[in-house]
Amino acid sequence: MRPSSPLADGAGELTPAPPPVAAPPEAQPIDVRPLPSPIAPVPAPLPVEAAPEPVAEILVEAAGRAPTPVVSAPDLEAYADGLVPAALTRGGLAGAVAVVVKDGQMVLAKGYGYADREQRKPMDANRTLVRPGSISKLFTWTAVMQLVERGKLDLDADINTYLDFRIPDYHGQSLTMRHLMTHSGGFEESGKYLFVENRARLMPLGAYLKTVQPRRIYAPGRVPAYSNYGVALAGYVVERVARVPFNDYVEANIFAPLGMRHSSFRQPLPKGLAADMALGYPLAGAPPIGFELINAAPAGSLSATGADMARFMIAQLDLGRYGGNAIVQPYTAQAMQNTLVRPIAGLDAMTLGFFRRDTRGPVSIGHGGATEAFQSSLVLLPEHKLGVFVSVDGPARAGRALHRDLVNGLLRRYYPERGAPPPTVVTAYLHGRQVEGRYESSRQSSSNFLAIARLFGSATIELNEDETISVSTFRTPDGRLKRWREIAPYLWREVDGESRLAAKVIDNQVIAVSSDDVPAALWLQPVPTWRSPAWMVPLLYVALAVHVLALALWPVAALVRRQTQRRLRLDGRERDLRLLSFFGLIGNVLLFALWLWILSRIEASPRALGGGLDPAIRMAQLLGLLSIAAAAVTVLNARAAWKPPLQRLRRVCATAIAAACIAVVWLVFALKTLQWSLVY
Template sequence: MTGVRGAGVVRLSGLNALKRLVAPFAAVALLTASVGQAVGQVTPQEIQQSAAPPATPQLVANDVNAWLDGFMPYALSNADIVGAVVTIVRDGQIVANRGFGFSNLETRTPVNADTTLFRPGSISKLFTWTAVMQQVEAGKIDLDADINTYIDYEIPAYNGQPITMRQIMTHTTGFQEVVHDLISSDPTTGEMALGDYLKNNIPSRIYAPGTMPAYSNYATSLAGYVVERVSGESFNDYLQRHIFDPLGMRNSTFRQPLPEAMQASMSGGYKNIADGEAQYFEIVVPAPAGALSTTGADMALFMNAHLNNGAGLLRPETARQMYETVDQQFPGVNSMLLGFYQESYGGQRIIAHGGDTSFFHSNLSLLMDQNVGVYVSFNSGGSGSLGATLLRWEFMESFVNRYFPSAPTSDPEPLATALEHGAAVAGDFESARRAGTNPLAAVYFLGQTTVTMLPNGDLVGPGLPDVNGEQKHWREVEPWVWQALGGTERMGARVDESGRVTAIAFEPLAFAIPASRAPWYRSKSLLLPLLGIAVGVLALSLLSWPIRTLTRRAHKGAFVYEGARAKAHRLTPVVALLSVGYIVAWALFVTWLMDSLDKNSGGLASGLLTTLYVAGILPVLAFAGAALVNVSLWRAPSSWFAKGWGLLVLLSAGIVLWFAAAMNFLSFAFNY
């Protein structure tokens, strides 16, 4: 149990809860591992040995496999995940390469870590970065040159500043997030030339290059295209000849759709066990950012190469440049390296990369000082509080705590600056990895992080919830650096010259997905309640019209309004219908679009988007109509209630128009 001092809250650590629940299974696994040993007479010495405290766990095959047998089956069941692969290497050797659960739920085909293909998503980027560094080593790429030097189209400069390969590798290009043509179920999209995708989907820039980490799939694909251009080979051919073949990775490919010979080995991707339906093979159109299909055994080869200073792929000095070049944008938190990013568990020096497609969720971590690599991949998103996203980090934390335990620490006391700095941080923050110029801004608006301060200066709100679904509490441990109570994650703040906090970065996403302070006109704490009130007022106005009409007819009453007052009465529900209908239409469209990234490819989404853009005249007409209603009410004899309600309708129509402008619903931007 961890007491959160000053918050009046006592919460159970998700990791401790998981350990308690897993412990019986681990014990059974350890007992099972001993089956088959000779059974003879028990001596007093053996009794004494059995009563002795258990030995410190050793990172060897027997112990790791016994631990996995206890941890993984329960974790998959609890998280509603169909199957997983776990690969652990040390000193160039495989310690464990295990499959758990099923690759095909319908046929109950088990996962085979040697042959079953998983999609590790953005872990694919590590192969792209390795290819880039090979070309840096060959003298064909300069990390600090204008990227336009290497391509046959132009990335526009931002205020005169070009982007560089170094900024691409540290996710500081300033590109906004784009999802159009990101993932498709149409196999023919896998044949799209990489250059064609890039030229047709250039994102807008929302930050100056080099100033703000903002994770970008587009930028990574641009790096892959540069490799194509300078090497004279297609990206797929390059990886095969310069990475897969040299390492002996015979069951790995970026090709989409899968080559026929590999299709039978592909694991299904699932939402969760409860849904139970295998989903489509995802075509990742910006292939260098996430198209890899691979096995646990092949990932062992890749991890061992990088643990051995890039052996077989890079010169040691080039590999160390990848591992040791830190782009420290925020104080006190894990940051981007050149392609890899930092990860912290138990005080270990870890470089890592995670990856997600719609259905697969993975993580790769290299403990550099221990010469240990850990790869875990799940073929389902799962459900409940412990889905695959959290489980992969819980798994890694449990692994490090078991095999490289650090001394337990207590929660720190608040700094003297906790109240001052906490108050400076409090407010709404939006993801730096966001849409800035298109209507998907609404998704990131709803996902804003609201930071609140407790009476003792602790902060609540930032970061992923723990496995119990509870928000983390953060305590300042250094000036402008906070630590999660009961954990090791840290959060850093960026402060401008005036002392204003402009952005925060919280682990485990601090490396390239920080959050910048939302401007007041796009602040969720302000705009969302106002929108709710506005829609409520307009909905009541809309509903009151048929109710009053039916009531009047039921009682055979006369319509009592004339002239301007009658016009106001009839126009008010029209205003309400236009405003509410417009917001509902956008809500349905965005929900439909984000339900599956596959819908972002093809013409239907673009057609619907065009229709909604044209419909942008509706909230303008509604606001004008509401203004006319108020003019009519004030010119004609009207009650103060009618005049007051008319003003509420006008304000509500104005809020809807404000929301539409803030969410880029009027932008006519098709690059999303």
């Protein structure tokens, strides 16, 4: 759920992600292949996208390729024991839980490190609760499909059919549950009240959805843009259709049949579970934070033990059945796992709620999850009846590295990919030149100040001398840029690696680029030239430098005049304009400083978006208004400086200051910092 950067695995995160952009040119529908089943198939092809900044991984070479080891409890435990404890120490992590199921049985369930460092309370996969973050969404989608199965919900009906408020159409195109399940509803990123600091800011689900409703910036079914709001909306539909609170519904219809007695979406946790909740340690060596509170509960508020997650994985692998109980019928489970929406040909797909990897290695489905303190991953291999769940408590980067390395290492160990990579195609140079440029994530905001993330979170694609391409946000575990060589038209394979990258091209125009390093719920799309960071970032730095330099030289000039006994040859009006310009510069510098402080708070914790920053944001908006007045004053001052008698230095300085202040006004509007609403 955390915010994510352009082309990392932000799609599995609960937290708000920085980024937005204008809808791309008429995109062709996405490859949608419904599986035959009683559940209504996709009526018409849909479309979608991808991309955030890759996170460092812990390098662990899969061992024993020949012969391939057999999946067994001793081998699994030995492998995990050889990796996890060292990673906890190296990354400053508090603890981790690792669970593996195979053929309907739990073959590994082990905790590492501590659930409470101070009390030296160990992590226990059977007892300790963790926060799986966005893996919660799989329970919401299961609940949705239960209602579809019972004929109470239509995946392709206008979502407003089930709501007590209205989601506006996008240019006459309505939103459906199928769009929500494939993250192609077209919502911009929503961060307000996603995480909150105290119970007083927790809202009923319906009130939250009505308060923070984000703008729809893409046509439905055209662009993949991961949305926590969309999942929360789906959970509210479950609540409305079932006529019981979402928490009650999940407990009665999913937890109870699966025997998940140590799991809950409730916030705070019931007393019987609270004592077993692992404390959250988002910073190495720092005290734990309190129980994380999430308003978009269906998108990420689950608390569960590793053993309970094993039950859920077994049910999904056995087409909805666990023991003698069923949470969905086999045809419904098959529809969830095999109805494909493939945003870009050659890359992975989305199903009805799962991220699906089917372009390399064994076919797998799953979901990632992240809160402020926990990083988690759930992966299922339906063909092999294997499921893996890992949740790590500690600093985000190290946590992501550990769970990725453990999951990917296990898959490589037991199901290694074999075969020589295909050769480079002759179009490598031509297509490399075609995809060069700046890109931004489809998961973004475009109507509020979170649009600032587009300025600093963009990705650059470059053609290398050896005709490979590099993407600035995709790096190897040791920090080097990955290089990709073209193996088919608009399809690249990582040099000395296995991942793939592809471009969606329509009428010889690049619409989007993505990689199977990230889920199919977002992509990178070209940045419009008019607001490209290539010139906006330098403009910002130059404008700031002029402001700081002018303010620094102002008292220096006054001292020089005093020492030389030279007076300013200005009349009263010119003196007033010069003084007002000075105050305008101070206001603009305060504006820069205030936004820098606000963004640093948001970067430090998503709880900052829970309303606590609203007074500072309002002050920044007021300073943005004053920047318009400052620009007007500095323009008048520059005009006065060009009147006789001409003073070259004053003329140059006044003109530079006026230009810098005009640039500030442009940035204030372009970065949406002057939007008066406090919904973001």
